[in-house]
Amino acid sequence: MRLSALSRLVRLSLARERRGAFFSAFGVAMGVGALVFFVGLGLGVGSVIREKVFPSDARLVDVVPASVSLGSLxxxxxxxxxxxxxxxxxxxxxxxxxxxxxxxPAVSRYEGAFFGSRLRMGMEVLAVGVEPDFVRADVKIGSFQDVPPDQPIPVVISTRLLEIYNKTFAPARKLPQLSSQMLLGFGFPVEFNRSFVAQTAPGPTTPAQAQVVGASDRALLAGITIPLDTAIRLNRASGVDAETFSGVTLVAKDPSQVPALIDAVKQMGLEIDDQERRMAENAGAAVALTTSALALLSILICVLAAVNIAHALSASVRARAREIGVMQAVGASRADVRNIVLAEACVLGIAGGAVGTAVAMALALGTDKLAARALPSFPFKPDSFFSFPWPVVLGGVVLGLVAALAGAYFPSRRAAATDPARTLAG
Known part of the structure; x- marks a missing residue:
């Protein structure tokens, strides 16, 4: 049978069974739309967790000394x-x-102008020294290296800390929200070996001025990141250990080599600091589990839609038994009859899948707009909670087609098995 004749017969058949065709396509659209919506939500939230909340480089391995190990003994x-x-x-x-x-320990006591506001605050400060190349790409002014004691210490702050400040601390204290560019060049005092609550070392207190030179995902989250040589100098001045390192970050040549590196590090009696990686994995697993449960529910809806299509097409085949018998009597083969039923299901499946996918994306857009207005500002709040890569969009349409064809399988075989002589004889 020619494609033009097949399409004409399918069009006439669906037009005659408009009500049944509508509800069949509607069922497919419901299942596909729910699946695409929840998968897009899971991908979007997972992307925020990986890229904003716990950003990490798959090639990095953070090594720390073992607290208790055979190697240390x-x-x-x-x-x-x-x-x-x-x-x-x-x-x-x-x-x-x-x-x-x-x-x-270190403290910062600041009193003065703060980007159009007056600020008076004292707080404990954590500091870690890193090699300049580790954050060089994020240093925007000056150089990130040790300086004489009478010059400001270059400081890199965490972009995540800045996000937390803007979304929680600043609104609570009625302070201005800041960008990393605004903070460049900002200076504040720091006194090392001084604390409001902790015990200090026997050495002297070292007052210094710090100056922000950049913001980085690699910077210490709850503190300031300074040049390694500066940290060594400050530790020596305070009379504490300035010879051993607190951590070492290894950069693997390829992410596939990371597991072997981890095993080699542990054999040396050292440990891996993978707390953030594990937190990201746990959060991602929770999102994936929730998304999978909702996706399973959506697939069940698609299964019900396939059953509905099977029922509707079976009823249609029974109602058109004489028509099918006439077609076979004038030369239509069993394959032609089967293809007509399957083609009807294809139209219903593709239409339902496309409509369901489009509705899911429109609903996601509406949800994002509603969240932007209704939800309060919070750290790492994304512009969109959804992500719809092309495989998800295409997969929605394909799923609708598969569900419809699955529902049409047995009705198409029943139609092809019609005996024209018996049917026409009544």
Missing amino acids: LGGGTLDTAAVERLSGLAGVERVYRKMNVRV
């Missing part, structure tokens, strides 16, 4: 210069970045 397990050299020699390591905490 035997003289290993510490991050001294020799350990760093061994780490840099591991197979698959491209770069090694050393880190050292400032091992004394």
Whole structure:
């Protein structure tokens, strides 16, 4: 049978059974729309978690000293210069970045103008020193290296800390919201080896001025990131350990080599600091589990839609038994009859899948607009909670087609098996 004749017969058949065709396509649209909506929501929320809340580079491995290990009892397990050299020699390591905490408490007492407001505040400050290349791409002014004691210490702040400040701290204190560009060049005092609550080291207090030179995802979340040589100098001035490192970040040549690097690091008596990675995985798993449950419900709706299509087409085949018998009597083959029924199902499935996908995307757009107006501002609030890559959009239409064809399988076989002689004889 020619395609033009097939399409004409399908069009006439669907026009005659408009009511049944509408409800069949509606069922498919409901199932597909729900599935596309929830999958898009899961992908969007998961993307926010990976890219904003817990951003990470798949090639990075954060190494820290083991608190208690056989290696530490035997003289290993510490991050001294020799350990760093061994780490840099591991197979698959491209770069090694050393880190050292400032091992004394610090405070910042600020009083003065703060971007159009008056600010008077004292707070404890955590500081970590990193090698300049680790955050060089995010340094926007000056250079990120140790400076003489009479010059401001270059500081890189966390972009996530800035987000938390803008969405929680600033509104609560009626302070202006800031961007990373606004903070460039901003200076504030810091006193090392001084604390409001913690015990200080025997050494002297070291007053200094800090100056923001950039913001980075790699910076310390709850503190300031300074040059490694500056951290070493401050630790020596306070009389605390300035020889061993607090952590080392390994950059693997390829993400596939990370598991082998982790095993090699543990064999050295060291540990992996994967707290943020595990938190991201746990949050992602929770989102994936919820999305899977909702997607399963949507698939069940699609199954019900397929059953509805099977019922509707079976009724249609029974009602058109004489018509089918006439077509077979004038030369239509069983394959022609089967193709007519399957073609009707294809039209219903593609139409239902396309409409359901379009409705899901429109509903997602409406949800985003409603969330922008109704939900309060909170850290890492995205512009959109949804993500619809093309495989999801195409998959919605394909799912509608598959559901319709599954429902039409048995009705099409029943139609093809019609005996024209018996049917026409009544």
